Amino acid sequence: MCDLLWSDPEDVEGWGLSPRGAGYLFGGDVCANFSSNNKISLICRAHQLVMDGYKWMFHDQLVTVWSAPNYCYRCGNIAAILELDEHLNKNFKVFDAAPQEARGAQSKRA
Numbered sequence: 579m580c581d582l583l584w585s586d587p588e589d590v591e592g593w594g595l596s597p598r599g600a601g602y603l604f605g606g607d608v609c610a611n612f613s614s615n616n617k618i619s620l621i622c623r624a625h626q627l628v629m630d631g632y633k634w635m636f637h638d639q640l641v642t643v644w645s646a647p648n649y650c651y652r653c654g655n656i657a658a659i660l661e662l663d664e665h666l667n668k669n670f671k672v673f674d675a676a677p678q679e680a681r682g683a684q685s686k687r688a
Contacts, residue, residue: 586626587635587642606636613639622660631658631672648675 581604586596588603596603609621621640632643647657661669 584625587623587640606639609636609640627653627655629653629655631656632660632670643670647673 581593581602585593585602585604586598587609588594588605590603590605591607592605593608594603594605613619613621619639622643623640624643624645626642626644627646627649628642628644631645631647632641634641641660643658643660644655645657645659647655649655657673657675659671659673661671663669
């Protein structure tokens with residue numbers, strides 16, 4: 579499970595080495611096999627930048643949600659939050675970074 583959750587989905591077959599230097603890449607076949615074996619219909623993950631805030635892959639079996647807008651103050655990406663209701667209906671809240679003038683001074687950590 580850790581290999582799947584800490585690795586990145588990609589349009590590949592099976593497993594591959596990640597260009598990030600850590601973890602692996604995995605394809606739709608790995609996702610489908612894991613989902614079937616564990617009787618789940620969705621894998622939701624959040625540790626990979628996606629420019630539109632969220633990204634569906636593998637026939638909607640997997641979604642990546644990224645909640646840090648304009649990551650590192652330089653990526654220009656949108657962010658999202660996935661809401662699930664009591665019936666597991668999905669709703670994405672998508673948002674941009676706050677304008678520079680609205681952010682105020684950054685706090686300094688000791």
